[in-house]
Amino acid sequence: MRIVLVGPPGAGKGTQAQFLAKELAIPHISTGDLFRANISQGTALGKEAQSYMKQGLLVPDSVTIAMAKDRLQKPDTGNGFLLDGFPRNLHQAEALDEFLREQNIGLDAVLDLEVPEDEVVKRIAGRRICRNDSSHVFHVVYGPPKAEGVCDVCGGELYQREDDNEQIVRRRLEEYHNQTEPIIGYYKNQGLVKTISALGKVDEVTERALDALK
Numbered sequence: 001m002r003i004v005l006v007g008p009p010g011a012g013k014g015t016q017a018q019f020l021a022k023e024l025a026i027p028h029i030s031t032g033d034l035f036r037a038n039i040s041q042g043t044a045l046g047k048e049a050q051s052y053m054k055q056g057l058l059v060p061d062s063v064t065i066a067m068a069k070d071r072l073q074k075p076d077t078g079n080g081f082l083l084d085g086f087p088r089n090l091h092q093a094e095a096l097d098e099f100l101r102e103q104n105i106g107l108d109a110v111l112d113l114e115v116p117e118d119e120v121v122k123r124i125a126g127r128r129i130c131r132n133d134s135s136h137v138f139h140v141v142y143g144p145p146k147a148e149g150v151c152d153v154c155g156g157e158l159y160q161r162e163d164d165n166e167q168i169v170r171r172r173l174e175e176y177h178n179q180t181e182p183i184i185g186y187y188k189n190q191g192l193v194k195t196i197s198a199l200g201k202v203d204e205v206t207e208r209a210l211d212a213l214k
């Protein structure tokens with residue numbers, strides 16, 4: 001299956017993507033994780049992305065679309081993919097459509113995670129991620145690691161993302177409303193959108209998502 005996940009920052013996209021990708025046997029592709037990996041490796045792409053990410057702004061489309069296409073061309077996408085955090089505006093959505101059309105394929109679904117803003121803020125405030133791999137995600141209250149500050153998956157050090165502070169989160173939510181929400185309408189016109197509530201336990205949300213994708 002070829003799936004796009006949308007939802008505000010902190011909705012639980014990354015958390016759900018881990019489980020869904022395993023269940024559906026498709027790779028989880030997160031542009032945020034790709035940018036963060038570039039930042040920790042000190043690449044030129046990472047340096048450019050970081051200057052936008054730390055302000056809570058979207059990284060420019062030219063850079064982002066090139067990186068996403070590059071990742072989508074890897075051989076592990078033969079069975080499909082789960083895109084998390086891309087596309088994030090109409091221009092990226094159109095670029096993705098064009099890229100898929102060139103290969104005579106299309107999306108199967110756009111899964112829209114709905115969460116009230118006060119819950120999103122709580123989720124982001126307690127989020128801790130692993131230095132080794134930013135797809136290893138915990139929450140100090142809702143999903144704490146077995147040992148404080150240590151990643152259960154790989155033993156790496158857990159830290160708080162630089163952009164997970166109150167002021168920057170406000171900016172990211174604005175970017176979401178202004179830039180990203182319009183893509184839901186775009187995909188509704190294509191009949192692809194499945195909206196679910198992302199409230200409740202992680203496994204309950206995964207159940208809901210799998211049901212919606214049937």
Ligand code: ADP
Binds near residue numbers: 033035056057163172
């Ligand atoms: P969130 O947890 O808020 O959904 P992500 O890890 O997906 O965050 O993204 C973190 C930051 O990376 C964004 O605020 C933005 O600066 C950048 N980013 C990620 N994906 C994209 C994209 N598709 N287009 C532009 N910027 C992006």
Ligand code: ADP
Binds near residue numbers: 015
């Ligand atoms: P996104 O990728 O949408 O930004 P994450 O998957 O990183 O969101 O989740 C944000 C934070 O909320 C993380 O700390 C995660 O552990 C936590 N979280 C995810 N799903 C739930 C849930 N169903 N209930 C409570 N906390 C959750």
Ligand code: ADP
Binds near residue numbers: 015138143144203
């Ligand atoms: P189980 O005992 O079923 O294996 P876990 O130890 O994985 O459960 O999780 C315990 C509780 O924490 C569950 O309610 C689950 O939904 C929640 N949870 C697990 N991982 C996360 C996470 N990364 N973020 C938020 N909540 C989580």
